[in-house]
Amino acid sequence: MDLNSFFASVEQQLHPEYRGRPLAVVPTMADTTSCIAASYEAKALGIKTGTQVGEAKKSVPTSSSSPATTPITRSTPTRSPRPSNSPAPSPTPPPSTRWSASLIGREQEPPRARKIALEIKQSIYKNVGEALRCSIGMAPNRYLAKIASDMQKPDGLIGLLPSQLPRAIAHLDLRDLPGVGARTEVRLNAKGITTMEQLLALDRNGMHKLWDSVWGDRLYHWLRGANTGDDGAPVSTGIQKSLGHSHVLAPEFRSHEGSWAVAHKLLHKAAMRLRMEKFYTNSLTVSIRFALTKEQTAHIKSKRHTSGIKHSGWAMEARFRECQDTLTLLEALRGVWAQRPQGGHFTKPFFVGVTLRNLIPEDEHQPELFADPNNRADLSATMDKLNLKYGHTTLHFAGMLPARESAPTRIAFTQIPVQYGVDYM
Structure with a gap:
């Protein structure tokens, strides 16, 4: 579950006059600083995280800015409730704008999982604020669930079933994969991989060689719905480094x-x-x-x-x-x-x-x-x-x-x- 444009949405919840308007959340009220977050109205006009405030004002003179210093903005993630029958959170503790949870038993049945996801959305709307929306992704493993949560924003709900994989993600860009940034994309392109279809066509050995590490093995299985790596390849413990x-x-x-x-x-x-x-x-x-x-x-x-x-x-x-x-x-x-x-x-x-x-x-x-x-x-x-x-x-x-x-x-x-x-x- 990913809270959409979280910092900007919190400000819109606290200040109704900001709703429906382009809004940027900034660390300080200065043109030389950069936007920490932008509302979806601002994103539609080209303002995004990292945009310099001065440039945002030039492109959208009517946009508003709000400093990200209020305690309410910082504490809101811990207030986002889960329904009583929702699963336990992942080992990563709040506060965070993104959570993951493991469903167990009959909760894993797609209709039940969808019902839990909708209850979470409704709970946030009723108990935290109507301006806050979230996108939820459901999948056989956490890596795919994160991908799914980004596939439909804002207020999305996407489920990736094992029978749909990996073709259900073949249309995505390489940069849509968690862990693939600009530098990694350049390295993959240099090795002849420019599309998701080309990546998914590789076998496990090919993925290992592409990354030159067990990360390639893990990714091969995760993208196909497996819950862990292969041959004992270790999965991150989540311990802070x-x-x-x-x-x-x-x-x-x-x-x-x-x-x-x-x-x-x-x-x-x-x-x-x-x-x-x-x-x-x-x-x-x-x-x-x-x-x-x-x-x-x-x-x-x-x-x-x-x-x-x-x-x-x-x-x-x-x-x-x-x-x-x-x-x-x-x-x-x-x-x-x-x-x-x-x-x-x-x-x-x-x-x-x-x-x-x-x-x-x-x-x-x-x-x-x-x-x-x-x-x-x-x-x-x-x-x-x-x-x-x-x-x-x-x-x-x-x-x-x-x-x-x-x-x-x-x-x-x-x-x-x-x-x-x-x-x-």
Whole structure:
């Protein structure tokens, strides 16, 4: 089940004056930012996720914008109810704009499955909001169900029966397959696969060679209705592998001092999430993007950010013993930061990202033989108690003080903020 144009639909539910009009949800009210979501009225006029706000205003002067900062927008996914007889959700917990569930027993009979799907739609309409619509896909496995949920929008309901596969998806584009993005499509085209019909004509060995991994084996069987891979090919466990935060710097923070303060704030948030979600980590990656002038872009290879800024990039990873306390992570951040490039093309940072990788669940963490002499874990636990009660920036290390109010929690393309204590993150 996929909630259609979710962020825009929530704003239309909260503000009836937006209904029936082109609406874009944006992280901040600025022409240089990009649309997080667009209503179907806006999509019909060419405005979509990623469209620059300034360009959207030029193409549709009467369109409206709404900042994605309201707690109601963030919390609505957790309020979307299921009928009492609907199946249990998948291992992926809310909040999310997409859910999957496994039907059991007689629920798998197509008429019963369709009845459950219609009850979910009606429940959302009655209990959450009439402006919210969802598309539901039903299929023998989760991969095909995701494809089906995208085949009819908005407010769609598509079921793919085993007897219809794989011909029922032969008309789709390669990019309609989850996991096939622009780069993968180019790679497939280079190997002679340009249509879904050509892909489906391959046997299992051909699919394996095409992807050069067990992913090809899995895909071969999934597209034909199988529920798992073949020959013990592992299916993703769904265990989270990383977490982090990134931020486009406000003009006043586009300096080495300002970007360090924001990086410090991002780490503060990520470390707290690490503990709230009960993980340890042994890897930290820092990424920085540096804005370039027109003269500089003429001499070096550059990329264009969604804001229109041409830039160069840098990233570095640090490895350390498993930990979850802020102070140890801060030491790792400081070590990486000292090695950032300086001078030349690296004087105007405008984007910073901090990511914690190789997440280890608490119950799999191996405690060290000797206790931490500085009680770092207890210090972080005490900070968490105060920050959960009074706000996430109530108690923090001094390095983030200049950026304490910067990098606020926003709705991102890939994550809806979760509420911890009195704040969202």
